[in-house]
Amino acid sequence: MTEYPRFGAGLWHFASYLDRYATDGYGPARTTLEAIQLAGSVGELSVVDLNYPFTPGVSLEEVKDALKASNLTAIGITPEIYLRKHSRGAFTNPDPAVRASALDLMHEAAGVVRELGADYVKIWPGQDGWDYPFQVNHKQLWALAVDGMRELAGAHPDLKFAIEYKPREPRVKMTWDSAARTLLGIEQIGLDNVGVLLDFGHSLYGGESPADAAQLIIDHGRLYGMDVNDNLRGWDDDLVVGSVHLIEILEFFHVLRQNNWDGVWQLDQFPFREDPVDAVKTSLRTLKALHRALDRLDVPALLAAQDRQDAMASQRIVQDALLSVGTSD
Amino acid sequence: MTEYPRFGAGLWHFASYLDRYATDGYGPARTTLEAIQLAGSVGELSVVDLNYPFTPGVSLEEVKDALKASNLTAIGITPEIYLRKHSRGAFTNPDPAVRASALDLMHEAAGVVRELGADYVKIWPGQDGWDYPFQVNHKQLWALAVDGMRELAGAHPDLKFAIEYKPREPRVKMTWDSAARTLLGIEQIGLDNVGVLLDFGHSLYGGESPADAAQLIIDHGRLYGMDVNDNLRGWDDDLVVGSVHLIEILEFFHVLRQNNWDGVWQLDQFPFREDPVDAVKTSLRTLKALHRALDRLDVPALLAAQDRQDAMASQRIVQDALLSVGTSD
Amino acid sequence: MTEYPRFGAGLWHFASYLDRYATDGYGPARTTLEAIQLAGSVGELSVVDLNYPFTPGVSLEEVKDALKASNLTAIGITPEIYLRKHSRGAFTNPDPAVRASALDLMHEAAGVVRELGADYVKIWPGQDGWDYPFQVNHKQLWALAVDGMRELAGAHPDLKFAIEYKPREPRVKMTWDSAARTLLGIEQIGLDNVGVLLDFGHSLYGGESPADAAQLIIDHGRLYGMDVNDNLRGWDDDLVVGSVHLIEILEFFHVLRQNNWDGVWQLDQFPFREDPVDAVKTSLRTLKALHRALDRLDVPALLAAQDRQDAMASQRIVQDALLSVGTSD
Amino acid sequence: MTEYPRFGAGLWHFASYLDRYATDGYGPARTTLEAIQLAGSVGELSVVDLNYPFTPGVSLEEVKDALKASNLTAIGITPEIYLRKHSRGAFTNPDPAVRASALDLMHEAAGVVRELGADYVKIWPGQDGWDYPFQVNHKQLWALAVDGMRELAGAHPDLKFAIEYKPREPRVKMTWDSAARTLLGIEQIGLDNVGVLLDFGHSLYGGESPADAAQLIIDHGRLYGMDVNDNLRGWDDDLVVGSVHLIEILEFFHVLRQNNWDGVWQLDQFPFREDPVDAVKTSLRTLKALHRALDRLDVPALLAAQDRQDAMASQRIVQDALLSVGTSD
Structure with missing residues (x-):
């Protein structure tokens, strides 16, 4: 039997959630440090991807200590460019001052990546895009998205920037919406340090075959990271991995193995109504079963x-x- | 030209929103009284549907006064049975104590309907349903939904209860998911005071023709209310009415007119990134244009x-x- | 280990197919007798559902003989009320003469059910519905559908009529589109001999949980038959069973077992580009694996x-x- | 008022159709010459796109004469690489001999383009792709698609080749599935004479904004042609233009005008149950209304x-x- 890969999770897996209806949250809020402690309690995670900024009052030193105490390292930092301030767009915001503020936050996040020795800055521009027909000038919008990303990545040639594409939500339509569109934009950017974070669920409900998307991105030399979860192909449900699409998640891992892609198997799940540690443990149990199935294939x-x-x-x-x-x- | 119908809106149209990403909200929170004042400022709304409970500290008397001051009346009261406490279900919660607490809240809301002389208690059990295959015993779940609704409505024979069905969200799958399923459940309930609040967008993205759904519900004598909005047929985007489906919204209104259904034309929209008053005014402009088109048809x-x-x-x-x-x- | 159920298939599984692009067909046409012979060659099928009319020139006696020779019996007869003559509707055709002609064909099919001792007449009104907004008067259309079915089933109180609902295709929207709508219509029909043929794939891509739909139909005492296949939740792909939704097909069979529903496990698949016998054998292998999983559950x-x-x-x-x-x- | 654009249609608009259910067709078959005559009878069409081969027995000379007699010219030729012979793939067929036969047919079609002075060979590889998870080696499949297109277009540097992308159907998943993927492939091909035929409906139900897709393709200098129709965003319904998405089709034309794209406004519709001439005339009426709306915008x-x-x-x-x-x- 081959060795298991390293496992990881977005730190938000251990947060609690709210949505537009349960505005008081599905559970009590957790600080960055509490979430790290919970992640560590799983016992089988090696890495986490951390949102930035951390909970107000939590310092970078405290985060470093907490990670160390929990036997975790940071794989990526995700700047929160989708909160109120940038809710009409980060790179594509119509207001140049707001675009600049989003870039500032991402530059800060780049610094944190250096400090923590993480693999990449993860860029998920969830508020970039549009909601209505005729709302935007598409030529202008795409130029803002591409030029902004070039400016950001160009300023940090020592770091990697991983774009996580997604078809929609919170925007009705997002700018970086698919594997092919993202690769096309990366070609326009023309830098070596911009790649893709492939989310299995985003690919699935975007109408792609995640296995095919992985192959395409690998063939362009741009697969910086990936995470998994599940959904019903109509929305980013962020269900626990393997709960619906057992065959297609196996095909996805098979393609990664065929290409000798040996990165971390990360979880990006939103267990709104479940205990997060139970959800992660159930997921790792499934991932290990899938890994053993690959050995038997x-x-x-x-x-x-x-x-x-x-x-x-x-x-x-x-x-x-x-x-x-x-x-x- | 025929006279315009009365117009109305869910009071939440004038709230601000948050979602699972913009957790700090798309704008500053507004109290019930501020929202009423904003609704009144539109100048063309006759009624609102109010969430209950009101903002902490706001009394029923204050709400009455505010409505009067704004020339508004309450068409319905919507008990918030989808917050944290009931986030694993209201009628279908696995815990009998939580089910009882949800019913208590709905009984209270019924009292408010009486106090305000509203038309109905609107029941939107957004957390009733399931997320995963094999999670629930479907026979048991449906029985809980139907029996609970019977118990509620049976306790208030002087009031009307309008079920607002929706395919999904926040649950991956909701129990009252379609016009036909809701009518079937209402037949099982066997009471005269349970009907349907038909949301155009829910019907549309659930794969129905909203015009056909309206006809079916009217033919069963159960159309207690309706509200309108728009979406891209894949999710409950709650866009402003007529922004995408001009033809089908006109067909919907045409069917209502053919059946002499003369209730309020209500808005249920979530203008996350728009000014709510601007969004309502734009919507009413569209609704009046559609009304005139019906006159010309x-x-x-x-x-x-x-x-x-x-x-x-x-x-x-x-x-x-x-x-x-x-x-x- | 419990005994396997009886297995069956629509006889069209052994036909060849064409579609709007491959108008010369994915393979050479097969006669009713050839298809029966192929079905028999599988060796593990007990029943077939036969389209009617048979291939021109093939007599009922020949069909009887062929079934006997292949150790098969007829479970149902499916009148082809969706060919050119009825392509603008069978029950809901705007032309009364065409409606009458469709009923004639169904009466004939009822006679064949008697002759062959089949379980039911399967009614799949694939051309009943509409394509465009404003095309039909929805009240009128639904009345035609319900009244026609009542007239048909009322004429044959000794037989069972199983309506196979489907959301869409070939019509952009079909009249009998969901479990709940069909049960609602059956209540309006008011006869004891009208029930439902539940197709797993139709339920799945219609946004239902097939397990939940099965439970609902069973609770109404109307589950006359079922068939299985798979798809990507967006269309009636009629893929081989278990190729995508392994978990949900298992949940579906689990619900049937919990309700002691012991009918035939039928296949309704369209192996456009596969060998039909290979496809059936692969499917039965999967079905038996699922059956053993139920034993282990x-x-x-x-x-x-x-x-x-x-x-x-x-x-x-x-x-x-x-x-x-x-x-x- | 600005002048109307030239109008055109796929010649198949005037054919009759069949599908997997109405296997005897929605109407009697029409020859290439009859279809041309019908197209001419509309009186407002300037160009047609012709399937190739023509109906057996019809010569190129006869087609030329018929076009001339009907005041029509050929805008494109569409080789039928999706019939039985190539139903398991044209460029991506697993059998090299079948791939070669598909290429032969496309070379022939290139000759016809030269003979008729048409604008392009339209390549719609409807059977290229896959149906099942794990069915194909994605790396291999994409290489076949790209290399085959390069071989084809490279052999005819004097002609243009327009790829019409489509998400799916008849394949469960098609290889050239989106604007971005097609542009990415065209960059890999590396030739100047390969571009895109943008079908409004394909873009819409593939989750794109057709206006945005048009802008993207224009910005890459590859918009060789376009055609329009409508659907419900879930399938390629090929309804008549403007019947559902009036706003988005107007946005699409607006983007073309902003970019001074002045090609033909073509129809690609399948009026299964409508009279084709009536459908075209209704569509042109809508297109002219949209054109006037652009003038008023x-x-x-x-x-x-x-x-x-x-x-x-x-x-x-x-x-x-x-x-x-x-x-x-």
């Missing part, structure tokens, strides 16, 4: 079936690796 | 085309009523 | 988890039954 | 509103141009 037979595009044969091979229940009659 | 010709199911003819008739730009060559 | 523990609506616990229980790969660490 | 005010991303203001401006019914209170 008859890859030569699968590749041969794929050469013929023989969907029935490949399905039988996959079930033999995944299912317990003796499909082998 | 050649109904006998339309009915004749519909008898033949002649989609091209009916479309030309509708465009002649709606479009300015001389389609009549 | 810890039902008391699952019911207890569902009483708490504990999604994480129920997921672990389900994975323990389904997955091979030792999730039990 | 207050573009400076709109651009100013878009600079502020002011969705309410831009909506009022658009309604003033489009609606007849005096929104200007």
Whole structure:
């Protein structure tokens, strides 16, 4: 059996949530330090991705200490460019002063990446895009998105910037909405230190095959990170991984392995009504089962079936690796 | 020209919003009284639907006075059975004590309906349903939903209870999800004072034709109220009315008129990034334009085309009523 | 281990297909007799559902003989009320003469059900509905659908009529579109011999939980039959069962077992580009694996988890039954 | 008032259709010559896009004569690489001999483009892609798609090749599925004579804003052609233009005008149950109304509103141009 990959999670997995209806939150708020402590209590996580700024009053030193005490390191820092101040856009905000303020926050986050020795600044411009037909000048909007990202990444040639694309939410339509569009923008940016954070769920409900999206991004040399979860293909439900799409998540991991992509298997889930530690433990149990299924997968037979595009044969091979229940009659 | 209908809005239209990302809100919070004052400032609204409880510290008397001062009356009261306490369900919560607490809140809301002389208690059980396959026993869940509604409405035979169905959100799947399912449940409930609040957007993104849903509910004698908005058919975007589906919103109003349904034209919109008064005024401008289009509609010709199911003819008739730009060559 | 259920398939599984692009068909046409012979060659099918009319020139006697020779019986007859003649509607056609012709065909099919001793006439009114906003008078259309079905079933009190609902295709919107709408219509019809054929895929892409839909229909005493397949939740792809939604198909079968529903497990798949016998064999292999998983499922523990609506616990229980790969660490 | 653009249609608009249910077709088949004659009978079409091969027995000379007699010219030729022979793929077929046969057909079509003086060979590889998870090796598949297109276009440097992307159908997932993916592939191809045919409906149900997609393709200098229609955002319904999305089709044309794109306004519609000439005439009536609305549109005010991303203001401006019914209170 091959060794398990390193596991990680967005630190927000251990926060509590609110939404437009449960405005008082699904549970009591947790500070950055409490969330780190909870993440550590799982016992099987190696890394976390941290939102920035930290909870007011929490210092970078305290975060460093808390991570160390919990045997965790930072894989990425996610600047919160989607709060009220930037809710009409970060890179694409119509107001130049607000765009500048968003960039300031991202420059700060870059500093934190250096301080913590993290792998990348994760850029998720959730408020960049539009809500209504005729609201924006599309040429102008895309230029703002691309030029802003170039300015940001160009200022920190020593760091990596990972764009996490998403089709929509909170904007009705987001600017960086798909793997292909993001790669196209990265080509326009023309820098070596801009890549992609591929979220399985975003890809799935955006109408992509996440396995195919992963291959495309790898072929462009831009897969800086990935995280997983699940949904019903209509929205970013952020359900626990494997709860719906067992076959397609296995295909996704299979493609990563075929390409010798050996990064962290991260979780980006929103367990609104579940205990977050229970949710992570359940997820890791599933991820390990999937990893063992990959070990059992008859890859030569699968590749041969794929050469013929023989969907029935490949399905039988996959079930033999995944299912317990003796499909082998 | 026929007279305009009365217009109304959910009072939350004048609140500010937050969501799972912009957790500090898209703008500063507003109290119930401030929201009423804003609603009154529009100058063309006759009624509002009020969330209950009111902002802490605001009394029923103050609300009455504020409504009067703003020339508004209450059309409905919406108990907030979707906050943290009931975030794992109101009627369908697994814990009997929490179900009882939700019912208590709804009984209170019924008292407020009496006090304000409103038309109905609006029941929107946004947290009733499930998120994951295998999470619930479907037989049990539906029984809880139906029995709870019967208990509630049965306790207040002098009042009307309007169920607002919705396919999903905040639950991944909601219990009262469609017009037909709601009517089926109402038949099981077996009471005369339970009906439907039809939300145009919920119907649209649930895969219904809102015009057809309205007809079905009217034919069952259960259309207690309706509200309008718009979306991209994939989610409850709560955009301003007519911004996307001009033809289908006109068909919806046409069906109401054909059935002599003369209730209030209400707005249920979430202008996250817009000024709420500007959004309401823009919406009323559209609603009045649609009303005038109905006056211009050649109904006998339309009915004749519909008898033949002649989609091209009916479309030309509708465009002649709606479009300015001389389609009549 | 419990005994396997009887397996069946729509006979069209063994036909070849065409669509609006591959107008010359994905393979050579097969006669009714050839399709029966192919179905028999699988060796594990007990029943088939037959389209009617049979291929021109094929007699009822020949069909009887062919079924017998292949060790098959007819479970249902599906009158083809969706060909050119009825392509603008069967029950809801604007032309009374065409409606009458559709009824004639269904009466004939009822006779064939008697002759073959099948369980039901399956009614799939694929062309009933509409394509455009404003095309139809919704009140009139629904009355045609309900009254026509009542007239048909009322004429054959000795037979059962199973309505197969579907959200859309070939119509942009179909009249009998969901479980709840169909049950509501059946109540309006007011006869004991009208029920539902639940197609897993139709339910799934219509936004239902198929498990929940099954429970609802069973609670109304109307589940006459079911068939399975898979899709990506956006369209009736008719993929082979279990190829995408392994968890939800297992939940569906679990609900049937909990209700002691012991009918045939039927396949309704369209293997456009696959060998049909290979596709059926692969599907039966999956169905048997799912059946064995049900045997392994810890039902008391699952019911207890569902009483708490504990999604994480129920997921672990389900994975323990389904997955091979030792999730039990 | 500005002059109308030239109008055109896919010749298949005048064919009759079949689908997987109405296998005997929605009407009698029409030959290439009959379809040309019907297209000419509309009286307002300037160009058609012709499927190739023509109906068996029809010669190129006859087509030339028929076009001339009907005052039509060919804008494009669409080789039918999606019939039975290539139903498991054209460029991406697993069998090299079938790939070669598809290329042969496309080379022939290139010859016809030369003979008729058409603008481009339209490449719509509807059968290229996959249906099932794990069916294909994504790296291999994309390479086949890109390399094949390069080989084709490279052989005809004097001609233009327009790829019409589409998310899915007839394949569950198509290879050239979006504007961005297609542009990315075109960059990989590295030739000057490969561009995009943008279908409004494909863009819409693929989750794009067609206006934004048009801008992106124009900014890459690759918009070779476009066609319009409508749908419900879930499938390629090919309804008549403007029947659902009046606002978004106007935005699409507005973006074209802003960019001085002055190509043909083509129709790609499938009027299954309508008279094709009636459907075209209704569509042209709508297109002309939209064109006049563009003339009335207050573009400076709109651009100013878009600079502020002011969705309410831009909506009022658009309604003033489009609606007849005096929104200007």
